[in-house]
Amino acid sequence: MSGDIQIRPLNGPDEVGAAFRVFLRAMVGLPFRDLDAAELTEPGRYLGALDSGQIVGGADSYTSWLVVPGGARVPHAAVTHVGVLPTHRRRGIVRDLITRQLRDVAARGEVVASLRASEAVIYERFGYGVASSAQSARVTLKRATLRAEVAAGGEVRLVDGGVTSELLDGIYRQAAWTGAIHRPDGWWRLAQILRDADSTSHYVVVHRTDGVDDGYAIYRPENTGGWFTSPEKVVTVSDFVALNDNARAGLWRHLLALDLVDVVAFDSLALDDVLPLAVLDRRSVALGPAHDETWLRLVDVEAALRARTYDSDDPVVIEVRDAVLPANNGSYEVSAKQTNLTNSDPDLTVDVATLAAAYLGGTRWRHLAAAGRVVAHTPEAVRRADALFGTASHPYAGTVF
Template sequence: MDEAAPPRTLADESRNGLARSREAAAVEIRTLAPEERHAARRVFRTAMLFLGPLPSAESAENTGGDAFAELDRRFGAFVDGELVGCVDSFASWLTVPGGRRVPHAAVSGVGVLATHTRRGLLTRLMRAQLEDAAGRGDVVATLRASEATIYERFGYGVATQVGRLEVTLARVRWRPTAPVGGPVRLVGPVDAWDLFARVHEEAAHQPGAVGRSSGWWNRRLRWVREAATAQLAVVHGEPGAEDGFALYEPVRTPDWHVDGNRAVHVTDFVAGTPAARAGLLRHLTGLDFVDRVEFLEMSLDDPLPAALTDARAVRLTRAEDETWLRLLDAQAALAARTYTGTGRVTVEVVDPLLAANSGVYEISAAGAGRVSTSGPADLRTGIAELGAVYLGGTRWWQLTAAGRVEARNPAAVATADTLFATAALPFAATGF
């Protein structure tokens, strides 16, 4: 005899009513119209708890602050006609090992209002964006994650890391063999904005570097104009032949003139040649009236400590994930980069969202491409794990040891690590 059903409570009725209302809600995922862009900024800032004042639509437009101004790439989630979620991106390039630049979607502005989470809206937004970017011919997508547990399920893996370096100037002594660099001169940070854009376009050639769109520069310029502290900038090289620049600002304190711990933050550091790097570093570490220089974003394997007689003058005070990378066209991405060593490995890739990427790829120093095999591939991986190792910043052995890559041929793990290795760690040096 069946047990009697427990009596329904008011809480049960409330939950059931909420479930029915969610099922009945009309959901639409689409690109945003021009007049909806300001509302999208409000949704994103509210979702991220950025509760400060938001510039008016007119103010943002006049100062170049309207996100990245590529409205056909901005998607919104509407529930019963109300905008409750959004995701944005801008067209860019990504430098891959070997120096090629591949078409790249730089993803930003991802958020869903707290009142509408846990309904699958983010999944629908991300899927729409991935399919759109792949359809445009973008080879990869990258983003900077506000939370580390969200984006792996959409195929993103941690491909690069970034560190914060603190230099104690009183301890800086350059080794006699350290490079000196060329001439460095001060420039107006606003007046030289076009110069910075040109230098970055020519100089950012390390694996992991991403292109900065005109919208990116416009928004950063607005930040500089509105900054509460003084903004300073230097460029390296003769006029017309500049190959590096640095932007920095003092960290003002009430007792700046008598403080024994005066700091300067380097907010942007771009060097296209060893000479540019050396000249800019010597300028920054030679500043008077300053006790510490903090480079807010530097590669974890930066050689600055090795160039000083006291390596402890430089401290890594923070390390965190930087680039989360997603392959949109695995065939094109694997074929675009170079590989090292004499080995050969086959990799089975599984991509639940973009099924065209799933398949077996053979990789060697001669190149990479999809193949047909009668037996199992040497390695089996998800698309997020392939994104993590793609630039060389994450190793195959690490993901295998973590249980995230299946090594059907254990010897293939070392072979894959050799093939994907890069001389230096990949590094983007551009936030968005």
């Protein structure tokens, strides 16, 4: 504990509301909104830092799941609302909050935790590593023609006024791509509140294949004040969910055929999204720079390693070092057949943050080794680890929280 600062779970809506206001104040750039924070959070999961009874910091999380390579969903804590008042910086409060939170998450039996980092230098020391990245994209419609081979897609219907969180959640909860996480009720409520509060219209379309809803897109126009005189009318897609290739193609066809629109901008796409390959003029899709998305923490290393699948029977023994959760310290023999703690000499030694970076297949072991983050004890160990952890596609969440 930092000085006289007390770290404990928050009790009741008044404390939760106070902590949420602290979070908004700490983030500086987020607008204060008249929100009932108790409706957006889960009881018992919001930790507060109190100085003489005043809440000066907090760290929250949602009960969730994470899809890992192979398709399994592992128990997951979606960490959010981490912040400390500027009057209490540099006093170790974030350290104490995150350390306590990780121990609580472990006690709940949650295998992993993840977050979206406001600053990139905070969380690695707590064992978080960048496990997935994303990118934006701008599609110039006058040059963007889908190839003839692209699927025709199914039915797309407009649900702007009648959209409900239950409808969209019913589609999204089927997400099976590596890196996808469960969006809890509080997430959906906040998303709806923010759309309703926006003076700009948000349009929602749902895709259906053979009578089954299997995708949706949410988009909004930019600069509506000068819309009809603007030389470049832009529509931004804030949420794009497709459960299969047919849904993806059908939603593309809707978006790329919008009247009066010059550019369709996607807030977030996977690094290996196939949209640039699906158009005749690849230059019609301008991709933005890659940026970190999922900061992943393996809370129970053994359970996490056992949960995913691997692409090689050639085992690798990985020694893991975890300064925050020492129960994870040890050597793990990993192969496609089984994963177990072992007393064998390690082939590789890493800290838990480096293992998290490689866990979903988003970062190659050879790149981590080249950056000095992996100690290889045996020849070919890094190559064998790459063969084990390799995945067919890049991990991607597509969810901000």
